[in-house]
Amino acid sequence: MSFVNIAAYKFITLDNLEDLRPQYQDQCNELGLKGTVLLTPEGINMFLSGTRENIDRFLAWVRSDARLADLEWKESLSSEQSHKRMLVKIKKEIITMRMPLIKPELGRAPSVDPKTLKRWLDQGHDDEGVPVVMMETRNAFEVDVGTFQNTLDYRIEKFTEFPAVAEQHREELADKTVVTFCTGGIRCEKAAIHMKNIGYERVYQLDGGILKYFEEVGGEHYQGDCFVFDYRTALNPKLEPTETTQCFACRAVVTPRQQLAPEYVPGVSCPHCAAGRAEGSAAAQTAAEQI
Structure with missing residues (x-):
């Protein structure tokens, strides 16, 4: 028997968190799902594992909420459920950055899809001939498991350090196209907006993050595996658990x-x-x- 593991998020105003929390907890328990759901005023973030049938039922229920009707997700398979318990939490932010004026719901920074990014990396520049560099937004211990070749890794220990790092290196990247990336795209949503706000002219977020890149392109231009926050610890470019x-x-x-x-x-x-x-x-x- 195999289990489906999903990662999904959406930046959207949620103003009834205390009502939503027991609803999500009950749905997940009824369907035997394991993992974590984060409910925040700025949106939702989920990492869940269950059978194909029950994951599909849960996603249909989630998308019955008009605010989440267009929710997208990424999938991988495993022989066991990738989480051991079920938690539904209320938090202040989907990913803590402590910059409340950054609101992805009001407009994303430009994004690049995995296939276009691969083509840019193959040729060494974007479609306008500008050199492309990859920038990490993940924490250092995640990067150590694997990352894109020749990436900019500033060894941050937590995401709240990123704004200062981006400002510090802005001048030296003025003539480059910078592509920010993370595991599933959440951190990049905020990182790329912040970089645009402080004067980066050519900055993109990798749509769907590393996991979407693996799904659509494989492991080209990537070294190692991708750290994930569940019992599997890391996935290879085939989205398979590693040792x-x-x-x-x-x-x-x-x-x-x-x-x-x-x-x-x-x-x-x-x-x-x-x-x-x-x-x-x-x-x-x-x-x-x-x-």
Whole structure:
């Protein structure tokens, strides 16, 4: 038996969150779905797993709400449900940026579809002959699992750092076409709008993110896998789960090679834990020597 895993979001004003939350919880429980639904004043974000029949029934129910009638989603398959429990949460933002004036519902930044992006990357420039560069909007630990070749990775630890980073590098990218990207497109919706607002002339968001790129194009121009926030940890360009995992103790991403290290004990520790303890011990020793 296989399960369908969906990722979906839409920026749209939702003003009855307290009423919606139990409705979504009841629907998901009735259909045996597992995952997370985020309900916010600026829209909805969902990562869910279930049988084909029940996912289809749920999506039909969601789209019966006129505000979400055109909701789109991305799919992948797995032999197990990709989440272990069902949560419906109310939050302030779909993705935290802390810039309330950015409202994707009022108008998106320009986007580029996966097939067009591949063509641009094949030729090294956009249709106007301007060099194309890819810009990460994801956190550093996600990037370490895989990213586009020659991408701009500014090692951010959380998305709230992105606006300052974009401003810092604006001048050096003035003569480039910049394509922002993330896992499924959510962060890019806000990132590209912000970049347009602060003066980037040629900036696009990758429509549907990495997962849509994998679905429509495959893995060309991409190195590694794509981190996902469920038990699968990472998907390859065929949208299949990989052997990459997360450490139960420190939540660091652990590659198959790192799993061969003696420090890796499933559910207990990993090489990242050991490195952190070693750094802590060294710092403590240095401090002791200075007393």
